[in-house]
Amino acid sequence: MTDNHELSAGDLIAVAAIIFGFGVAALTFRIQRETEMPDKGLPSWLPWADRLIITSIVLVAGLV
Numbered sequence: 143m144t145d146n147h148e149l150s151a152g153d154l155i156a157v158a159a160i161i162f163g164f165g166v167a168a169l170t171f172r173i174q175r176e177t178e179m180p181d182k183g184l185p186s187w188l189p190w191a192d193r194l195i196i197t198s199i200v201l202v203a204g205l206v
Contacts, residue, residue, distance in 0.1 A: 161198060162199060162202045165195050165199040165202070168195055169192070169195050169196065172195075
């Protein structure tokens with residue numbers, strides 16, 4: 143039995159697609175929430191976690 147732990151291109155593409163999909167879904171919910179904030183009289187802002195999500199989406203889409 144051989145232990146081959148190398149990742150193929152297909153594996154990397156699958157992981158990138160999962161990260162991209164979850165990132166877009168999370169960002170969609172955040173955008174919906176932030177568009178409702180001014181209606182409630184609360185300030186609208188972009189936290190660091192959202193910036194991290196945006197960065198990961200751009201990196202995954204650009205590098206893979």
